[in-house]
Amino acid sequence: MSIRRLPSELINRIAAGEVVERPASALKELIENGLDAGAGAVSIRLSAGGLDRIEVADDGSGMTPADMRLALERHATSKLPDDAIEAVTSFGFRGEALPSIASVSRLTLESRVRGAEGWRTKIDHGVAEEEGPAALPPGTRVRVEALFDKVPARRKFLRSARAEYAACLDVVKRLAMARPDVAFALEHDGRTILSLHPAEPPKRVAELLSHELDRHGLGIDCVRNGIRLTGVVSLPTFNRGMADQQYLFVNSRPVKDRLLVGSLRAAYRDLLARDRHPVAALFVEVPTDEVDINVHPAKTEVRFRDPAAVRGLIVGGLRTALDEAGHRSVARDQFAQPAAWQVEPVEPAEPRLWSGPASDSAGARAVVADLSMDFLPQGRASIADPVAPSEPAYPLGIARGQVAATYIVAEAADGLVIVDQHAAHERLVLERMRAATRGHEVARQALLVPDVVEMEETDCDRIEDAAADLLRLGLEIDRFGPTSILVRAVPAALGKTDVSGLLNDLAAELSELGTALSLGEKLDHVAATIACHGSVRAGRVLSVAEMNALLREIEVTPHSGQCNHGRPTWVKLGHGEIEKLFGRR
Template identity: 65%
Template sequence: MSIRRLPSHLVNRIAAGEVVERPASALKELVENAIDAGARRIAIRLGAGGTELIEVADDGCGMTPADMRLAIERHATSKLPDDAIDQVATLGFRGEALPSIASVARMRIESRVRGADGWALEIDNGAVGREGPAALPPGTRIRVEALFERVPARRKFLRSPRAEYAACLDAVRRLAMARADIGFTLDHDGRTTLSVPPGDSRPGRVAALTDRDLPANSIAIDLVRDTLVLGGVAGLPTFSRGVADHQYLFVNGRPVKDRLLAGAVRGAYADLLARDRHPLVALFLDLPLTEVDVNVHPAKTEVRFRDPAAVRGLIVGGIRRALDAAGHQSARAPSILSGWQTGMPAAPAGAAVHDALTGWPGPGQMALDGLAGGAPAMLAGSGGAGFPPPASPAPASSGPGWAPLGRAEAAFAPVPQAVRHPLGVARGQVAATYIVAEAEDGLVLVDQHAAHERLVLERMRRATADGRVAAQALLLPEVVELDEPACDRLEARAAELAALGLDLERFGPAAMLVRATPALLGTDDPQALVRDLADDLAAFDAALSLGERLDAIAATMACHGSVRAGRSLSVAEMNALLREMEATPHSGQCNHGRPTWVKLSMADVEKLFGRK
């Protein structure tokens, strides 16, 4: 078959396949053109999710009739004033959007330059039609109808109007978030669904477009490193979502969906969120034009950085630094009022009589134990994990089937001020797992294992930053049998593990010899620890930096070294745990992203008992 030159209408349709995938793609290109035209207000109208109608009107600089005719030709643009293709300051420059859209739809362009008359131009699926004067205010209005009407192979792959509208709304939301100085309105099928005025602050615009509760559940990001500037807001770990669609990333004001940036956000929240939860963030990265290539994707939704490691480090460090600065307040307790029940369940027959006669605590009461003699072990102690061995289980009550699940010592300490100690003072322990504390402004429940897991991790991080985690040699080295690939992974990371206090060496083809464990972990089971570390190393991304790998390893070690659920604690130990939580960053979440404490306000308690 001989080579032939494709006709222009077919070339335009091929280009449309790259630029215009769905109505949201066409809408994005038109709104970007309005922004680059210097608009202060942009009004958008959609019909049937954009499949039947897309109209974008702006008050920008407008076009002359000659410019309008040139704008519908391929590779014609006003966004590239010279040949410096690597220094693009606008949202686009390929010059294919208008002719590509016009080749697969009916388009009407109306525009007016200030001080001149308006003009209109019509294009019907690539064929230039009528043109003539038009009445409109200064600016440009573009109307696109019946998208892909004459390209049935493309139209049948469009989703439902509701799904296409959702994609259009997301595109407009991202562009509106990028430019808080521009006002946006979006009407769908005659109903206004988005309206934001011009001149918003960046945090205010982000909150208006995402969640009104974001300001109270987020922290500001503001970091400058060399020529890189990072700003925006990052949601608290407890203010997370089930999908990653609420992550908005911008590079030099351009909305992008870049895997490097998304991976950096995921790394920043690595040990603060459960794996099925995603943070709500809006990050704005500004850097010199020569440090980023924006022409690696036809729709410019992806970018390429000259120094990706520096960009990733800036994002991870910026979010981490902000969360660290928030300290204990980086956690917001979820509301648990809806899960509470009121009223007393019926007790078995004879239970109340038995309790009255014997003096033993009845069901639902706390058994009060006297203070144990001697000074209790404190969390801040240097030995082990800071807790005594588990106490012997208390004998069950002689009542029929009742075994008390709560215990407490005599606790007479006054309730501290919420400003100094927001977690209050310990009043007891429930089910040998949860600490009950009284705060000035409510009732606090703490998961002792999850909380101590975070504290041990932060101690290990501090020790690693100071140089090396102290190791505790085993009296007899322990052999851990694994498969050969697992041993290879551990052997390759032996130096990193040694920096965390775990001394390993190869012991044959399918075993590892443990000579020392981190002193912070106390007398932990080396077998389970080494097996879990081998599994984690298998799951690690090869692109992780040394610091991130050490963090992941430290998190696994901390889980093994923390106080377990089912261990009885004294009141002094409970209070020591609460005080260290208040002074430890990220103490609101365990290493796996689960909450470590919840608070029931006094107002909610009063509602439970009908006092309000």
């Protein structure tokens, strides 16, 4: 079969397979074009999650009719004035989006330059239909309809309108966070979803993420080796079952990069259960010559010249913020329902233990049957401890008692604190163990007969490159031929372990994340198990002095707000919340 040159329509459809995967992909490209055009406001309208219609209007610089025709040709762009692609700062630069979208939909492009007439061009699945004058304010308006209608192989793989709308909303949120100086408005099926005015970055993030992040979030701002990290992350106890609220940006570009995701996971490694995820919005600023954004047509992946420096900054910056958070935990709001409470006058009570039927001013009588009933206390009688003297205001207050021999009840200046004594002491023991081994190599157990593990050559290369780091974790290895690794010692804390499985897990993580997390997680799991068995058990009665000592240690221990499994170790009921429970508010 002879080689032939493909027609431009087919080339555009092939390119659309990479650039336009679903309505959210097309929406992303159109919004980015508006932002690159200097828009101060972007308005988006969707129908059926973008399956029926996507419309994006902006007030940017606009295009002349000649530029509009050129913009619909492949690899035509205004964003690369010279050949320095490594210095590009715009969202787009490939010149593929508009022709790709036009080849798989009905596209209407309208634009107007300030001081000139507006112009309209219509394209139906790659075929020009008409063009002529248009009435619109300065800027550009793009309408995409019938996406993939003539590409049934792609159309049938699209998801429901609700799922596609969720993907479109996520795209808008990410771009709105990336450009807080731009106003965004989103309308879906005639209903206003978002209306965002220009704001400072922290305020924009707060508008788009959970509002509870104001109370349960940590601000991040650190610089190292010319790289800056800013943003906000949640406390470990404020987490989600999905990683759908993790927003990562590199030079104000939304990305879904494995290195950044792995770094975020590493920072929370020993603070969250494996199936829980933090809420985060992180902005990394890197010199343009230190990052490659031309990795994929979707432009959601990047490559760093020094990935170790970026990873170290993220893990170090987040761990520092989490350490400084100390004993902070999420105070779960109590949603009391004080409906139909009636406020009645309260008369001073007489100092009596019990009396017969009382009469009130209205003449009504409260009848109590069988006044001869024994109203003796049913609880345990004991001598009351004296009230603790006035002491400095402690964050977790002063212990007042114990409930079910499991929960410590303490009175703080701003409310009532309830502490799970086992979970709290478990975290304290684990942190003591870590502090004792910090800065020292993990104890190793030499194997009587070294194990030889057969692996792929590339996996062996990764393991060999990480040998120094693995040695600090207690794993001693040597290269033993092109496709073999010789294991001489394993961490003593692991005991008898599957060496082959361990090495394969490490190789997979080194390939995906650039670091070996599983070995550290296994060692943490062993330490957590030891801490669990060595801590105060639920059901143990504590003296007031023991309870107060536990509270004081929680206040000064990092990460003591959550146990080794990510659950909170204490909760607080503020005075206002208690008043709601009793209908006083």
